[in-house]
Amino acid sequence: MYLIPVVLFLHYTPTLCSNILGVFIVPSISHQSVFQPIWKELSLRGHNVTVVTPDPLNDPSLTNLTEISVRFTYDFLKRKAMQEIISKDSNIFHSMYAAACFVDGVVEAELNSTGFKELLDDESNQFDLILVESFHPGMYALAGRFKAPIIGVSALGAVEVHHHLIGNPTHPVLYPDVLFGLYNIELLVWNKIKSTLWYLWTQYHHHAIFVPRVHDIVKKYFGEDLEYLGDLEKDQSMLFLNVNPVLYPIRPNVPSIVEMGQMHVKPVKPLPEDLQQILDDGTEGVVYFSLGSNVKSVSLDEKLRNTIKEALSELPYKVLWKWESDYLPGRPKNVVTRDWFPQQDLLAHRNIRAFVTQGGLQSIEEAVSRGVPLIGMPFLGDQPSNVQKIIEMGIGLGVDPSTVTKEELKNSIIDVVENNKYSKRIREIRHLLYDKPMTGLEKAVWWSEYVLRHKGATYMRSPAADFSWFEYLIVEVVLVSAALISVVIYLSYKVFQLLMSKCRK
Ligand SMILES: *[C@@H]1O[C@H](CO)[C@@H](O)[C@H](O)[C@H]1NC(C)=O
Ligand SMILES: *[C@@H]1O[C@H](CO)[C@@H](O)[C@H](O)[C@H]1NC(C)=O
Ligand SMILES: *[C@@H]1O[C@H](CO)[C@@H](O)[C@H](O)[C@H]1NC(C)=O
16 A cells, blocks of 8 residues: 555644746657656645746736746647657767757747746836756846745756765765766776766866856846846755656765755646546556657657567567657557556556656656566656666666667567566565655755745755865865975975985995
8 A cells, every 4th residue: 555645744834935937848748747746735835836837827817926937838849750869879979069058948938928027127026035957057047136045956866066065075986977877886997998088078168168157148138237047056946856866876965955855746646537447458468558648659760669569469468659750650459558548547557567758757657656677768857767666676678779679679578577576676666655654745845935034044954065176076175185205205305315425435
């Protein structure tokens, strides 16, 4: 038995009603579904909440909530499909650069939109707290404009640069960057060197290239006298990360980091009738196949698509495939396609026996919450390291989409369905995940109000936040020590030479 976090909700006294601004920039429902409960709950607690988002809730019963929709940014995604960003893949530099430029464009378009302009131009607008998606530095400019404490919120974890900004301990070998795709301490020496170089490069890139570039963009909208974005970003009061020590690598956190988790997992709702029927009939087992909202099955390259199709057709189970088009050429008889499935509710059906996923954190959390073992097929971002974690925890298997064969995919799925060690393990993990004193949402709301009550939490700021990487890696200590040692060696050598020549005489 597991408890969905709806019980015991928020029984502490509310802070006086405040004006809160939330700006969540990325047009991706998997990001927004993590933020939605936060802004909804804050408004239900009587705060006057204004939110800029591509995915407004549009719920008229939320009377203290004003939503400014920037839904048009989804067109950006269509034009510049995620696949394009990842297609020249396996090159982490390229993917990171492409993703950053993509979000630059989104941020600029949002700032240039009418809704946002009105928000900025209205001198009477005042906010006591600002929440921004920490993915990109651009919106930290709001802290300068409204002179309010700011909290960064991430739908995922954070890259090492962001950990460093808030003064969290960073270490390229103990905590390799999540984008690096490796999180194991048992890295080979070569990987340790690569991880260190990547760490140094991302620090350099962020501070010397990325933030100055974004500063130039945002100052067009905030005015020339905008405080430097890099300083505003460092002055954030707290950072909320959607991670937890069960599904994510363990690392120490400074007090200004709050770990949320399972933000978007909701109580199970009944399925649409037709889907319920299909699942009820699938007593031999049903496999659910979905690569999430960013990687579209329909635009995978043809070879991979055929491999998947053939592997699925040979399975002795029914398959539900999230396929974003009406037509799948040569659709196997056992495969049902839809462009969308109510994933959380579907995973709760007893006949679902395995979930093939791209390895997005939200999908993994849903699978764990419903106890369905996984087959990970990672493409981009943090997916490779998430899938590594799936394998390590024993809650499923992983395949590499660039090399996977039909047999390998088919056998992995059959293994996960038939071998009950995976489902047993995932139920144990579920028990761990839900055994905690407060839900992620309760924490996010409590700490937001804490920052409101104390007008910021900068006193919690870690001294490491003010260290440059140069100081942080004690480079000057190493250099001065090396210089001293050189001097000692040199002097000893000279004395030795002198003695030798004396002796010879
Ligand atoms: C709106 O806020 C007021 C307090 O400012 C509160 O009493 C009321 O319950 C809130 N309404 C909703 C629907 O959240
Ligand atoms: C709520 O916030 C909006 C800003 O988005 C502001 O225009 C409005 O006056 C605020 N309402 C109250 C009651 O403070
Ligand atoms: C901003 O919007 C205006 C029209 O509202 C448009 O002419 C202009 O090109 C936009 N600028 C950018 C950088 O998108």
